[in-house]
Amino acid sequence: MTVDLVRGMRDVLPAEYTLSRHIQTILERTMSAYGFQMLDTPIIEHRELYLRKLGEDLVGKVYEFSFGGRDLALRPEWTASVLRAYVAGMQDQPLPLRLSYAGPVFRYERPQRHTYRQFTQVGGEIIGGLPPRADAEVIALACAGLAAVGVTDYTVRIGHIGLARELLSRFNLPERTRGLLIWSLERLRAEGIAPVRERVLANLGTPPEGLELPVGIDDEQAVVWLERVLAAMQIDLRTGTRSPSEVIQRLLRTLRRADEQPLVDAALDRLVRLAAIGGSPDQAMPQLADLLGVDSVAFRELQAILELLEAHAVPSTCITIDGALGRGLHYYTGLIFEIYDREGNQLCGGGRYDDLVGALGGRQPTPAVGFAYGLERVMAAAAIEDKDAPQTILVAAVHDDDYPYALRVAGRLRASGYTVVLDVRRRSVKDNLRDATRRHFTAAVIVGADERAGEYIVWRDLATRTEQRIPFAALGGKV
Known part of the structure; x- marks a missing residue:
C-alpha cells in the first residue's frame, strides 16, 4: 500500500527546487501587484468538502482515508479549501476579497510528462468579484504571470458553462440530467454522440418492470394511479423513513425517466452543435450567436469578457473560443x-463558481472566480534568467589560525547579500578553487596569514579569472 501511494511522486533536488522557488516567487509577486493576499490551508481536509462538487473524474483521483472515525482526504485542488476558509473565518471582510495561495496538491492519476501525483498549484480567487470585470482580470493576471517568467507563446482557451445551460433550459429535463449532459461536453467532442447518449441514459435508469405509467396521464393522475397500484399490491408505504407522499414522488420521478429519452436525444443534438464550435473569437462568436441568439445572457457576458481582455492588452491572436470546454469540475x-503552451501542455486553468460559497454554508450567495497554475508545467515552459538569485562565494582559510578571520569575512559578505560557503574540509588552495569552479560559484576568497594581518581579502572572480584586493572595511557593499 505504501509503495503504491508514493508511486508517481518524486523528490525535488536542490537545483530544480531553487528554480521552482524562483518561479513561484515571481508568480506570487505578480499576484500581489494585483492586490491578492496570501493564505494557507491544511493539506488534509474532510472528504465531503471535495466529493460534493469536484465531478466524477476528479473524485476518483482523490487520496481518501479514514482516521479517528473521520473520513479525510489529501487536498486535490485549492479552490474548495479556500472557500471553506472564507466561510469559516472571513465572511466579515469587505468584498471583493482577493486571496492567493501556493502549495502541494495530490491526485491519483497516471504520471506522465510534467504530471505527477503530487504537484504544486499557485493561484488566486476573487471572492465577491462580478462578471465580466473579475473574469477578465483573472485571465489577464494569469497571462501576466506567464509573461513574467518568460512564457510568451501560449493559447488561452475560453468557454462558458452558461452557454450549455441556456441550451438545455429549452428542454424540460431534471437538473441532474442537465448536469450529466453539461459535463459530457468534452466527451461529446472526443467520443461522439453514441457513447455519450448511452452513458447518460444508463444513468437515468429504467422503470421497474410492470410499473410503466399509462400513456398520456399527467403527474396528478399518475399519483392517484400509483397509490391504487401499490394498495392493490398490499405495499405499506408507512414503514420506511420517508413519508408515503415522498415515496410516491420519488417513484414517480423514476417512472418519468422513460419520457426523458426523446428530450435527451434532442438536447444532445444541440450540444453537438455547441461542442463543434471552436476557433478565434472572430470565427466562433458569430457561430455562438447563431446557435443561442445575441440576446443570450452567457453570450453577452462572454462577448464583454473578450472586450475587456483587449483593454487588458491580452492579444486576441492567443485566444481560442471552445464550445466544448468543461474542465471536469x-x-x-x-x-x-x-492556458496551454506551444507544446500543448496545460499551464493553468480556472473559471467562475458563483454557487460554491452557498454550497459550503456561506451566509449569503457570493459570486467568485479564480484560477491556478501548475507550477511544474510552468517551470518546464519558462525561459528566465535567475538574476535575483544571490551570488555564491567560497571562503577558505589556508591554515587553522586563519579560520577565525575567514569567519569574519564570511559574516561581512553574507550581510552584504551574498551566499557564502565556508570550506570545512581543510582543502588545499588548488583543490578549493577547482571545487568552486565545478560548482559554478561566482568567486573564491582564500584567507591566509598576509590577508589576516593586513585586514583585506583577495577576490578571485571564477568566470573571468581576475583578482582584486579589497580592504575588509570596504566589504559593506557588493563587489
Missing part, C-alpha cells in the same frame, strides 16, 4: 478557461 457556473 462541477462547481463552475460561468466562464471557464485554460
Whole structure:
C-alpha cells in the first residue's frame, strides 16, 4: 500500500527546487501587484468538502482515508479549501476579497510528462468579484504571470458553462440530467454522440418492470394511479423513513425517466452543435450567436469578457473560443478557461463558481472566480534568467589560525547579500578553487596569514579569472 501511494511522486533536488522557488516567487509577486493576499490551508481536509462538487473524474483521483472515525482526504485542488476558509473565518471582510495561495496538491492519476501525483498549484480567487470585470482580470493576471517568467507563446482557451445551460433550459429535463449532459461536453467532442447518449441514459435508469405509467396521464393522475397500484399490491408505504407522499414522488420521478429519452436525444443534438464550435473569437462568436441568439445572457457576458481582455492588452491572436470546454469540475457556473503552451501542455486553468460559497454554508450567495497554475508545467515552459538569485562565494582559510578571520569575512559578505560557503574540509588552495569552479560559484576568497594581518581579502572572480584586493572595511557593499 505504501509503495503504491508514493508511486508517481518524486523528490525535488536542490537545483530544480531553487528554480521552482524562483518561479513561484515571481508568480506570487505578480499576484500581489494585483492586490491578492496570501493564505494557507491544511493539506488534509474532510472528504465531503471535495466529493460534493469536484465531478466524477476528479473524485476518483482523490487520496481518501479514514482516521479517528473521520473520513479525510489529501487536498486535490485549492479552490474548495479556500472557500471553506472564507466561510469559516472571513465572511466579515469587505468584498471583493482577493486571496492567493501556493502549495502541494495530490491526485491519483497516471504520471506522465510534467504530471505527477503530487504537484504544486499557485493561484488566486476573487471572492465577491462580478462578471465580466473579475473574469477578465483573472485571465489577464494569469497571462501576466506567464509573461513574467518568460512564457510568451501560449493559447488561452475560453468557454462558458452558461452557454450549455441556456441550451438545455429549452428542454424540460431534471437538473441532474442537465448536469450529466453539461459535463459530457468534452466527451461529446472526443467520443461522439453514441457513447455519450448511452452513458447518460444508463444513468437515468429504467422503470421497474410492470410499473410503466399509462400513456398520456399527467403527474396528478399518475399519483392517484400509483397509490391504487401499490394498495392493490398490499405495499405499506408507512414503514420506511420517508413519508408515503415522498415515496410516491420519488417513484414517480423514476417512472418519468422513460419520457426523458426523446428530450435527451434532442438536447444532445444541440450540444453537438455547441461542442463543434471552436476557433478565434472572430470565427466562433458569430457561430455562438447563431446557435443561442445575441440576446443570450452567457453570450453577452462572454462577448464583454473578450472586450475587456483587449483593454487588458491580452492579444486576441492567443485566444481560442471552445464550445466544448468543461474542465471536469462541477462547481463552475460561468466562464471557464485554460492556458496551454506551444507544446500543448496545460499551464493553468480556472473559471467562475458563483454557487460554491452557498454550497459550503456561506451566509449569503457570493459570486467568485479564480484560477491556478501548475507550477511544474510552468517551470518546464519558462525561459528566465535567475538574476535575483544571490551570488555564491567560497571562503577558505589556508591554515587553522586563519579560520577565525575567514569567519569574519564570511559574516561581512553574507550581510552584504551574498551566499557564502565556508570550506570545512581543510582543502588545499588548488583543490578549493577547482571545487568552486565545478560548482559554478561566482568567486573564491582564500584567507591566509598576509590577508589576516593586513585586514583585506583577495577576490578571485571564477568566470573571468581576475583578482582584486579589497580592504575588509570596504566589504559593506557588493563587489
